[in-house]
Amino acid sequence: MIDETSLFLIDEYIDELEFLANIYQRDFKKFCIEIDALCNKNLKKIKPKALESDGELVFKNCCVRSLFEDKKYIYLSGIIQNIISLWENQMNDFYLLFKCKDYNELKDILEKDSYYKLGKTENFNLYEMRHVGNYLKHGQFGAAEKELISINSKYYNNNGQIGELRGDYYRSKHLNISGTDIEYFTGLILKFWKDVKKSIIQKG
Numbered sequence: 001m002i003d004e005t006s007l008f009l010i011d012e013y014i015d016e017l018e019f020l021a022n023i024y025q026r027d028f029k030k031f032c033i034e035i036d037a038l039c040n041k042n043l044k045k046i047k048p049k050a051l052e053s054d055g056e057l058v059f060k061n062c063c064v065r066s067l068f069e070d071k072k073y074i075y076l077s078g079i080i081q082n083i084i085s086l087w088e089n090q091m092n093d094f095y096l097l098f099k100c101k102d103y104n105e106l107k108d109i110l111e112k113d114s115y116y117k118l119g120k121t122e123n124f125n126l127y128e129m130r131h132v133g134n135y136l137k138h139g140q141f142g143a144a145e146k147e148l149i150s151i152n153s154k155y156y157n158n159n160g161q162i163g164e165l166r167g168d169y170y171r172s173k174h175l176n177i178s179g180t181d182i183e184y185f186t187g188l189i190l191k192f193w194k195d196v197k198k199s200i201i202q203k204g
Contacts (some may be wrong), residue, residue: 110169
């Protein structure tokens with residue numbers, strides 16, 4: 001017998017993800033336009049002084065552009081964390097009666113129910129996505145960074161430095177994320193739920 005409640009919940013999760021992803025994409029594009037305009041406004045304030053060399057002007061321009069690019073990264077980072085956290089919350093909601101404590105328990109129950117395998121080998125893209133989310137959440141030197149290095153992730157900015165050099169100061173490494181990852185990560189999660197739904201129907 002097909003579990004109609006589970007199918008209903010999955011449809012709700014899919015609708016929720018699609019709705020939020022569209023809003024996130026729209027808002028991020030708008031945010032980038034406003035940030036670029038603000039950056040250009042600040043760049044116009046930088047005027048050459050008699051004692052300044054071309055190198056000093058280039059340095060100032062680079063610093064301004066860098067600071068505004070950082071703002072885009074921080075905003076995008078929050079969006080991606082929200083999408084991945086929403087997925088984990090949805091899985092918790094799906095198995096609410098089991099009172100799962102963490103992601104590994106959810107992963108084990110999904111596999112036990114023959115709905116889905118979330119291992120590194122079985123589904124690398126979701127595995128990588130989750131570690132990207134954890135890196136964005138916890139920062140450098142944690143388990144997520146070590147795992148992204150271990151799997152040679154395309155998202156990891158492995159420049160061999162403890163921090164990224166910007167002028168005369170350091171800041172944390174940035175991952176190679178972009179606005180297109182909003183749609184990409186959402187797509188991975190949507191496929192996950194559609195595959196779980198398919199498994200439930202096949203079992204029924």
